Amino acid sequence: MxxxxxxxxxxxxxxxxxxxxxxxxxxxxxxxxxxxxxxxxxxxxxxxxxxxxxxxxxxxxxxxxxxxxxxxxxxxxxxxxxxxxxxxxxxxxxxxxxNTDYAGFGLILSRRQWEVNGKIAVILGSGGASKTVEAYLMDYGIKMIYIVSRRPERFKNTENKRYTNYEEAQSLMGDFLINTSPVGMYPNINQSPLSEKTIQQFDYLIDLVYNPSETTFLRLGRENNKQTANGLxxxxxxxxxxxxxxxxxxxxxxxxxxxxxxxxxxxxxxx
CATH class of the missing domain: 3.40.50.10860 (Leucine Dehydrogenase, chain A, domain 1)
Structure with missing residues (x-):
């Protein structure tokens, strides 16, 4: 065995x-x-x-x-x-x-036929999972990525990648809003990394958290008629x-x- x-x-x-x-x-x-x-x-x-x-x-x-x-x-x-x-x-x-997270993240998009080419994405979190999501989006033609970090000054901006903090992120708009942070994970299930008002400014919400199956972040998205997917x-x-x-x-x-x-x-x- x-x-x-x-x-x-x-x-x-x-x-x-x-x-x-x-x-x-x-x-x-x-x-x-x-x-x-x-x-x-x-x-x-x-x-x-x-x-x-x-x-x-x-x-x-x-x-x-x-x-x-x-x-x-x-x-x-x-x-x-x-x-x-x-x-x-x-x-x-x-x-x-x-790294097998790369293939796993791709499965979220491919099973729903969500196209990222030419789109704008905001990634919440700047850890290992964020890097994986960023690499996948870049490989598949994302137009612009904003990465939200508690300490964005640690990172260097590029032509199609910008770092920002959570306060400034409240005003961002785009196509994909992707949570790679543990915010909202069991047992802290009532937390959301961003406000409902910010969530309304995106079309697709992905939360890599899978426990609970519907985080507060995704529930707010669903209630605002957004396309949502968890990390399953x-x-x-x-x-x-x-x-x-x-x-x-x-x-x-x-x-x-x-x-x-x-x-x-x-x-x-x-x-």
Missing amino acids: NFYGLLGESLVHSHSPSLHKLIYQKVGLDAAYKLFAFPPAQLKQAMDGIRTLSINGVNVTIPYKEAVIPYLDEVGPLAKKMGAVNTIENANGKLIGH DMLVGQAVRAIEIWEKCSIGEQVTEELISEWKTKNGENL
Whole structure:
């Protein structure tokens, strides 16, 4: 049996063990998946533990997607491009970093046939998930990206990318409004990163949070007749791609569609 897990600081919100169990059952894999929550000061010990305990691979979530990189032996080209790792492969003690969030985010858009080419997007948050979303949008022809950060002065603006703070973001307008921050995640379900007035200035709302299935952010969007999507497709898509890397296998699109459908049925998803 192969053994996998999830690294993060606070994992009370995570559905990953249940999701991975469902995938393993569906594709006939003999594997187990556990949660590994720990404070930032213990990151090095956690990374050493992957080798010591012969854990076959792990996913990585907030706040370690960037912080794990110095502890890796190798970083794949996609993860290197984005500066963010969400999947680590243990190849006989050699830790290799990958990014499967890219494919997962793309699944949100492709399943709904939402076109980003020539559009304007605002990304809330400037961490590892934000970098992944930014890279995908750039690759698929986004016209302009505004990235909202608590400390925008840390970053450099470019011709089609601007950094701003949350106060100034209230006046932004565009096509896509994408929350990559943990604001609104369980248990703080009554929070929204931006006001309803700002939400009204966009056509599509995406929240990478998947627990709850409809955040306050998305509820405000729905009530204002916006197109909305939560992070479930990304969760499933990145998990499937991670398993393909770990198990050296291929999981078809139809299986992914079935997984999303079964997960919604099982958990009462409404998005």
